[in-house]
Amino acid sequence: MMPSTDPEMPPPEDDAVAALVRLIPLGPVDELSCQVVAGNLQALMDLTVDILPPRPVFPDAFMEARRQFDAVKIIKHLAERFPGPTLGLGLTGSDLGTPVLTYVLGESQLGGRMAVVSTYRLTGAGAQRKLERLVKISLHEMAHVLGLGHCWQPQCLMRSPRNVAQVDELPLAFCDTCRYEIGRRVRNLFHQIQSPPDRS
């Protein structure tokens, strides 16, 4: 795992290898959850992760009438706050919804840069199960960020889970095709981050 960096903090040394993903805890999120998600992103998707210090959830994303945060708004804020090619994954304990959906476990920009995942609805089956669910949803959303749509292979994490029970049925693995595609896109991302386009 990379040492923590924040865009508001001094940039890393020249010889340091930049992480491909920033993991951004939004509100109180336990450190273990962050580390387990980061470890699995690295192990299963080859995404190096930099865990940032926690920051509050963006207050204007709160939907008063629904007592939820708007995941789409959070993603927009994250993209503005963290520019550049590095991907971002927000992690929150608050409940998330979108303007069209009554709730979401996670939300992401398909082929974009940002995703956000909530642990709010993952409880009820013990700490271990909650962590497993969090990891699966985080990896699923980050694969969307890399541009992958839902997959119809039965044994693939990119199947579309409709509820928490279906998340439990998902394997913590991608099918061959999705794995190949993730590898290809992560390599592209790596080259993009290591050699950013010349803006002169």
Added chain:
Amino acid sequence: MTPSGLATLVVDDEEAIRESLAAWLTKDGYRVETADSGESALEIIADRLFDVYLVDIKMPGMDGIELLSHVKARQPEALTIVITAHGSVETAVEAMKRGANDYICKPFDPEELSLIMERLAATKALRDENVSLREQLMERHDAGLDGIVAQSEAMQAVFATMEEVAPTMTPVLIQGETGVGKELVARVIHHASERSAGPFVALNCGAQSESLLESELFGHERGAFTGAVRARRGRLEMATGGTLFLDEIGDISAQMQVSLLRVLEEKRFQRLGGTQWIDTDFRLLSATHRDLPGLIRQGRFREDFFYRINVIRIEIPPLRHRLEDVAPLADHFLERYSRETGKRILGLTQRAMGILTAYHWPGNVRELRNVMERAVVLAKGQMIGAEELSFLEGANEPCHLGPMSLREMEIAHIQAALDTCAWNVSRAARQLGIDRATLTRKMKRYRLQRP
């Protein structure tokens, strides 16, 4: 049920709703476009239609109900869902009465939205299957031996071979010029075989680029190449339990011949980009207008592949070699196109039939079919005369023999009859209406010898 890339139009004046819904549907594999009003939706569908329409009921300007009426008027089979806010269910009921397939109150429960979309995808798949089954039924109706119109001896011999080989699993190579009806013959063999309950899968190998042909035949996994956004079954897979018909097999590359040979021998293959073996069980019928032995001699066709596909060979003679089939074929097409166009046409005049039988028919039965279709469209009266066939090249000439003496004419006519009957003297004599001895005498006199 997979959404199979259903084309979906989301119409909502609220940008946040439009974008969220489009993003959610795109991740699930739908091809999504959006419109911010009923008016702009109408502009979009003036150009192209969609499978599914998700329409907000309450919009400034044209509301969802009005848009729905326009969509249904233009595309009655369109699948439509109306989006409504809580508390306006009555309007949604009104929309359902006007033909909407379902309604959903925003914000939606993700499971509810998934279920509705899956139900629509299932409805669409069922409709498509119905259309496909209906087409197959029509094809079946045409695909019996009755579907081939021919009374010439040459074609009777073809029928006999077809009946003999149909029940077996033997590969058949159908040889013949373009337009003689090779695919029709293949369909008849399939429908007369024990695999008739299985699919008949046809592919024209000549009309495809190398890479497209490979993907068409073998299918591909998702991400196998740029643009392979989802896995796709190939024709080899689709033909399992039935018959695979490869038209223009003489046009495929040597590399593709090797790949196909391997499938025929191992009875299994892998999709492009795939690692899993897929078992196949199909009967191969192939067709070509090319001289395959000639291509083998030139090193352009593999001999081992040729022997594999050419276990039984059926040669369909060109129409100019069986001119006695022209009249029944012309009548058959006349009847078909009269029925289709609703014109009451009783038949062809003697002169018109004379023009048809004197014609050379380089495009074979397909050309005759097109000629008859055009003649029916042009026909002004109840009979098709020479006038309606004036577009046929050389139709106004009584025959193609040019200015000739009677003797020259007789020689050419006897020669043509012998060619038509593959130099079977008895058959040619019957066709000419003279006895065998007379024909033999004339052949000797005019020094006509078998080529």
